[in-house]
Amino acid sequence: AQSVTQPDIHITVSEGASLELRCNYSYGATPYLFWYVQSPGQGLQLLLKYFSGDTLVQGIKGFEAEFKRSQSSFNLRKPSVHWSDAAEYFCAVESSGGSNYKLTFGKGTLLTVNP
Amino acid sequence: DAGVTQSPTHLIKTRGQQVTLRCSPISGHKSVSWYQQVLGQGPQFIFQYYEKEERGRGNFPDRFSARQFPNYSSELNVNALLLGDSALYLCASSLRNRFYEQYFGPGTRLTVT
Numbered sequence: 001a002q003s004v005t006q007p008d009i010h011i012t013v014s015e016g017a018s019l020e021l022r023c024n025y026s027y028g029a030t031p032y033l034f035w036y037v038q039s040p041g042q043g044l045q046l047l048l049k050y051f052s053g054d055t056l057v058q059g060i061k062g063f064e065a066e067f068k069r070s071q072s073s074f075n076l077r078k079p080s081v082h083w084s085d086a087a088e089y090f091c092a093v094e095s096s097g098g099s100n101y102k103l104t105f106g107k108g109t110l111l112t113v114n115p
Numbered sequence: 116d117a118g119v120t121q122s123p124t125h126l127i128k129t130r131g132q133q134v135t136l137r138c139s140p141i142s143g144h145k146s147v148s149w150y151q152q153v154l155g156q157g158p159q160f161i162f163q164y165y166e167k168e169e170r171g172r173g174n175f176p177d178r179f180s181a182r183q184f185p186n187y188s189s190e191l192n193v194n195a196l197l198l199g200d201s202a203l204y205l206c207a208s209s210l211r212n213r214f215y216e217q218y219f220g221p222g223t224r225l226t227v228t
Contacts, residue, residue: 004157032213032214032215034214034215042221043119043205043219043220043221043222044158044205044207046218049215051215092157092214094214094215099170099212100163100170100171100172100212101163101212101214102160102163102171102173103148103160103214103217104160105150105157105158105159105160107156107157108156108157
């Protein structure tokens, strides 16, 4: 069965510092991978997605993620964090069984940004 | 254009009762998915409906059911509510029965007492 692990429950960084959020997945086939962000009182917003091709994908708000099949990872990065990036981040993997699909989320990483 | 809308925003129910949550997708979207998000956890996939047919189901008991209407809006029903059903219920819509164009609504906060 598919699964997603986000090893870091809570990360604190200073504004302007770089950021990397880890995500490991388990899925037998080629994965479709996503990163979502959820701000307090806000709905989930898609940051970026990977389906195939270039393993480095660019998203909104200056985020990028790199797919590494050998490590079953899809880590999210940002070179310089802004205070407005404080939120909870979720990694997710799409799985399929015939024509049916399922989306499995990790438990999330809460990002705190210090001034 | 209006985004995904959900109603009600909040509701409080008693154990054993039944609840119906509603979702209106973005115009033109034919797929609706439902998720349960317990406080401090990631969303858990409940159902996906596409063209009024169930196309995906997560690991939830039969107390959970859903349907999609001809206008592509959807309802999630939960029977015999348990305290553990207290959560934020999220609806998302997409053009097709895949998740890469998925847009989420603000959610319905359900409290079971």
